[in-house]
Amino acid sequence: MSAIRELYQQVILDHNKSPRNFHAIENATSKVEGFNPLCGDHYTVFVKMDGDVVADIGFTGSGCAISKASASVMSSIIKGKTGAEAGRIFENFHRLVRGELSPDQLGDGLSKLAAFAGVSEFPARVKCASLAWHTLQAALKGGASSVTTE
């Protein structure tokens, strides 16, 4: 498979066309905007916490296929996880898209992330893939109302 087909594989195209949890959440515990100033990608991530657990998560906004699919996959994986678990998953994802972790090294239940391994061949797109994740991190930590990838 060519690098470009690897990048735009079916899972990513599917999540881009029909993103999961693509909506705002009323009474969210935390809501943070994420920008990629370089290309204009812009998302808002909403989380509703139940104690330390992410009871609900949603996002709105627009951006490229990679950023939107990444936000969508992230939302479906993170729902029901604790803040600490979310941090570990992000760490895995971040290493994966930078080519520091191979897809088969991903932990249990994280196989959906494997679709993003192709991003590592396109350094300019790593920021697209990680935008929603950075935004989620900020939402979980609280404090910031917006983050950028720059």
Added chain:
Amino acid sequence: MHTTTSNAEVDLMDRFIAIRGCRHHFPLLRQRVNGKPLVYFDNAATSQKPQVVIDALTRYYTEENSNIHRGVHYLSEQATRAYELVRRKVQHFVNARQVQEIIFVRGTTEGINLVAYSYGRSHVAKGDEVLISAMEHHSNIVPWQILCEEKGAKLRVIPIDDRGEIILDEYERLLTPRTKIVALVHVSNVLGSINPVRQMISMAHEHGIPVLLDGAQAVPHMPVDVEELDCDFYAFSSHKMFGPTGVGILYGREPLLDAMPPYQGGGDMIKSVTFEKTIYNDLPHKFEAGTPNIGGAMGLGAAVDYIGQIGLAGVVSFEHELLKYATARVEEIDGLHIIGNAKEKAAVLSFVIDGIHPHDVGTILDDEGIAVRTGHHCAQPVMQRFGIAATTRASFAFYNTKEEIDVFIGALKKVREVLG
């Protein structure tokens, strides 16, 4: 059937043949990217450099390097003479009346900042207005915004229509006794619109308002004559006109420049300095504090000579043909919409494709060896005006070819194929 070809048509064909022959002057264009021949369609971001410009840089640093305006030794005199010769070349290139009206700056952005800082701070007060258009690059928005914020002045914006043309009636309405300066883009970097600047300048002048033009996208693609335009300030960059980065020009009318306070303080901009008082140098040196980009200026001089040899009149027609061809061919792509359909348009093709983000288009084109710009092009208000987040932009130069446009169209079809 019998057709006749006029002398003018034959002449134009000859020019086109000559222009096509210039591509090999640009060594970078021989590169392969991702295993494919490079198709460089990002000329509005920066142009490629002909060998003569590269050689001028090498020659300067190999044979002439020295600081200017201060040494009595041979090299310094040589470098000073060469540097001042470039100023003369630029003067003739834009047809300025006097050589001291040509100020070396780092680029268009610095030229605009110089005017906003120096002219703006001494002429704009609380309640005054600065007038710009809705299609400005951030570099012709932010310096004025900073000025207006500091002075309690107001930044007013001339609206544009759906084709990407300035609405002249609105412009007329916005010219008031409160307007202290009009700052306009000559050619839009996103929409390609060539604004009717001559008319707009004369409209402003009827109210006694000076006009600055951001000429970054105009100078490489059409003859610019500051005297004929009757503009008060004109800023442009070397790197978009086949010269090196880090050098640019601010043209300013002498009486205006003369009355303006310095922009930066330092060496070269002074006549004498004591701790009590500094006497500023004459034009143009008053605005050129510190050692300038001398090497860059040598490259700019070579670029001006090079453009002179090619002839911008032929370039205008040639690039217009490229734009016409590309505009017709992108029709083949389902769901593609061109952003910017001004009647007078430079060779810039911005577009969006339904359901596909420009960033994804850019990555797939890059995979085919094609360099385009994707994003907001440092003109976010233009994006907002058209209700989009970003565009893909192909911008052409005279060294591009119809064959490259064919490759580009093929790659756009692949975008649909890959992204569904």
